[in-house]
Amino acid sequence: MDAILLTPALTASPFGLFLLDKALKAAHAAGASPNRIVLPRGLDPALRARFIGEAARQGLPCVEGPTPDSDDPFTAFLAEVPLDLRLPAGLHDWHAHTQFAYCGRGIDLQDAAALSLALGVETQGFSEHAFALYFPGDALKFRWQGNPAFVEQVWATPGRGRMAAYREWVKSLRPLLGPRVRFGLEVDLFGGGRFCLAPEDLEGWDYLIGAVHEVEGLTPGATQAEIESAWLRDVERLLTMPIAILAHPFRYFPWAGLPVPRHLYRPVARMLAQAGIAAEINHHKNPFELDFFRACLEEGTRISLGTDAHVTRDIADLLPHLRTLDELGLPLSETLRPAIQ
């Protein structure tokens, strides 16, 4: 059991608390289980209190002690071993959320973008849920999917829920954040296979992601075979929409407490390849389907990476993705990157 040692440069960084979290994740990825955090002596008491609070959130004690002297804020130490918290070149994350998500209370888009770029992510995409922008939070249960009249009613209002405000905000952020930060939406189906994006909102994005969070029209007591065929129908419909990426392709099943239909890996991989739509590697609360991605590579399906971060500290958490690419033998250079650099 080792300690994570934080240097004066790291604790002085505006990203310091996030870097503590990244150091723990890097240590775990390296197979270690750190048992305490060591802060440099003489920290400003308010800053020390913030680090103690973050360590407590992680369930670890935080003590003061001698820590290595390094000028690099992006290096922490696992005992004497330096942990470089920067990511390798060539990473493009197309899937992160913002404070506009229902569950995005712990994220600030500008902080998240700055942290991501500082850690070396080349393209940081934000793809907010279109439904979260249109509908109030109590629509989270996807009741709107079976209620096209409600959807159209929202679309007929000038603000379209919070969508018009979000579009204005994105427009104002683009010049501040520059071309390495891209803006898209994560879009579902509704009303028997329609794309849940108002005609006015089709344009203005760098890319769109499609997702099946809920399968339409299932009756209680549906069998696994009925659910699979309704899910596949929705995936097929979604692949005719103007999306570049299919988010978390098989996640519907584990989240619904159902067995994952492994026999559909190849048909879905083939459908994606034919549609020219990328399959997303997404580890967010997601049991991982390595064999599906193996089928994708055999079928020539493109692969895209998504953290699906809903809190700032999870932004740029791409170590699991790098491990997956390693297991697949896929070089980073072959994952989805911006068409225009």
Ligand SMILES: [Zn+2]
């Ligand atoms: Zn999603």
Ligand SMILES: [Zn+2]
């Ligand atoms: Zn998402």
